[in-house]
Amino acid sequence: MPLPRTRGTALRHRLAELRGPDVPAKALDARALAALAANPGCRRRAILDGAGVNKAALASALGSPSVFGQSQFAFTRGNAFEAKVKADGGAELLRLAHERLDRTAEPPGHARVPELTATGPEGRTARTALALREATEARGEWTLLDHPMLALDVAGSPAFLEPDAVVVHPDGSWTVVEIKSFPMLDGAADPAKVGAAARQSAVYVLALEQIAARLGSDGAPAPRVRHRVLLVCPKDFSNLPTASAVDVRKQRAVTARQLARLTRIEDIADTLPDGTCFSPELPAADLTTAVESVSATYAPECLSACELAFHCRARSRASGAVTSLGRSVRAELGDLTTVEDVLSAARGESGDPADPAVAALRRAARLRGEALGREPGALGRPEAVAACR
Numbered sequence: 001m002p003l004p005r006t007r008g009t010a011l012r013h014r015l016a017e018l019r020g021p022d023v024p025a026k027a028l029d030a031r032a033l034a035a036l037a038a039n040p041g042c043r044r045r046a047i048l049d050g051a052g053v054n055k056a057a058l059a060s061a062l063g064s065p066s067v068f069g070q071s072q073f074a075f076t077r078g079n080a081f082e083a084k085v086k087a088d089g090g091a092e093l094l095r096l097a098h099e100r101l102d103r104t105a106e107p108p109g110h111a112r113v114p115e116l117t118a119t120g121p122e123g124r125t126a127r128t129a130l131a132l133r134e135a136t137e138a139r140g141e142w143t144l145l146d147h148p149m150l151a152l153d154v155a156g157s158p159a160f161l162e163p164d165a166v167v168v169h170p171d172g173s174w175t176v177v178e179i180k181s182f183p184m185l186d187g188a189a190d191p192a193k194v195g196a197a198a199r200q201s202a203v204y205v206l207a208l209e210q211i212a213a214r215l216g217s218d219g220a221p222a223p224r225v226r227h228r229v230l231l232v233c234p235k236d237f238s239n240l241p242t243a244s245a246v247d248v249r250k251q252r253a254v255t256a257r258q259l260a261r262l263t264r265i266e267d268i269a270d271t272l273p274d275g276t277c278f279s280p281e282l283p284a285a286d287l288t289t290a291v292e293s294v295s296a297t298y299a300p301e302c303l304s305a306c307e308l309a310f311h312c313r314a315r316s317r318a319s320g321a322v323t324s325l326g327r328s329v330r331a332e333l334g335d336l337t338t339v340e341d342v343l344s345a346a347r348g349e350s351g352d353p354a355d356p357a358v359a360a361l362r363r364a365a366r367l368r369g370e371a372l373g374r375e376p377g378a379l380g381r382p383e384a385v386a387a388c389r
Contacts (some may be wrong), residue, residue: 015051020279025052028159030203035305037258044296050265055307061280066307078181090144096243108142121160124149135168143168150207163204173224176204184233201229202251
């Protein structure tokens, strides 16, 4: 007699059905989690990422291929730079950690670099937790964990994350290390790229905090996870590493709050019709129906963070949704959710005049008409609608 299926087992089986038969799961990484946290209202991305669906393959099958991702040249360059930083047992990396984060500690002479190899992500996660415990208890030594595996609960499903490195200081505290191939010129890097690295590192900090909490649950004090991460980049136009300490407390707080707001994956899965499947092998029509069965919250920011952005943008524009104009515009328009509703309110054909958004739109339409010398009805012309979109 087979054993009864537990809730966790049932969810994994359901997510496997959504991916499609024999389709391997695509693991969530910190970059995807940071993007997911930035748009917590998008149920479509939540269920696709939770089920491990390859969104790039899905976008191609839908006829809206994505250009999102890192080039092969950048990927190769990044790997070569990371290997240089970690050479000789991570001597240069630990020197930078001591210089930028912990000058009062003893300089790193010989550091421990534990072996983290294990079978499967669950095994690697357990091995990482054990290595962190041993390194924390071995006070007075520097320890470098090269590509540890961390687990973070996301909307009821574990996400396995692999930071570039984690340093355990002689006092037992932990620091996330993020290695990037973009340069630091005169000690400063591109603010947009640093911000993206900080958001990604904040996800790792959250995962480490969960491990620290478990290690402290047996009565011993929980290890301290530092909120200043070490960002290592090439110096100027050379291939020599330099580093900067980046405070990620703000990004950590925002990411934690946004992840907590995510609808639980099993709740979304329960609302889908029976037989729903997101396998790229399905006919385009069936795949489109499956994708459209889950609501999306598109915004222009998705173009730099999600492989399905082109598909969702086309659908948003076709429906006239004001979200295609940006979140700030959507927030100011209140109950007006489509471009046609906005134009109708501006023309005075609909809407409550006491609504501040409607009043502002009508005043703007009047001023526009006066400036262009046109009658108010010109706002409804096709060229005006196209300009709003």
